[in-house]
Amino acid sequence: MPKGIVIGAGISGLLAAKAISNAGWEVVVLDKDSLPDSPSPRKGTPQAVHAHMLLQAGLEAIEALYPGFQCELVSRGAVMANMTRDWHTMLQEGTLVRGDSTLDFISASRLLIEYILREQLAQNPRLTLKDCSRITNVELRSESPPIVYYSQDGKMRSIRDADLVIDASGRSSRCLQWLEAGGYEKVAVSTTTTRLGYASCLYHNLRLPRSDLG
């Protein structure tokens, strides 16, 4: 059975792992964080504590890889909503007109989305999730499999029999340096500055009894 290594157990890593496992691969996913046993925050994905929504196309893509994902999400409190009907959007230019549209999305915390994906991954015998495992280097060699180096419990370890390495480590990726050190041509990089700030605020609805606030 071919073996794949996925760096990072964020949403991209968990989905990539399932995609190659569906194609008959054995997969090991490594993440530097200690992954919590509940939908709680962790250092590696600081954006997860902000408000999140999953658009319909993303939801369908996840459902195709993890059947039952949407039901599980809804059973734990996620709500389906329509972006122009249920969402109140205020921009500098004014408030968007409310009304029905095809822009449906599911509103759930990113913490819950990732947690359910981790739970579903754990049920698959071909998938192994190793947390507290920080990838320090991937040595690419033309004639033999890449060597993936990682630290775990203060010890340096390596995986030498990977047929494929997928880097899903997000913005901290060192993939470009690894490719260059492996003798590959320098990859062209394009950068876009969004000049966008982000702040989330959680309000308590005082009309609801406290027990319903979740």
Ligand SMILES: Cc1cc2nc3c(=O)[nH]c(=O)nc-3n(C[C@H](O)[C@H](O)[C@H](O)COP(=O)(O)OP(=O)(O)OC[C@H]3O[C@@H](n4cnc5c(N)ncnc54)[C@H](O)[C@@H]3O)c2cc1C
């Ligand atoms: C404020 C904010 C709000 C957002 N809101 C939305 C939204 O509403 N809807 C939406 O769809 N998207 C939203 N996004 C975008 C979304 O969060 C990102 O697109 C998504 O998180 C990218 O996922 P990822 O798995 O590629 O990377 P990440 O989420 O960054 O995951 C990377 C993983 O790699 C691990 N890792 C990193 N380095 C190493 C290493 N050396 N060794 C091992 N593991 C490592 C990290 O611990 C982490 O688990 C938002 C982003 C931000 C910043």
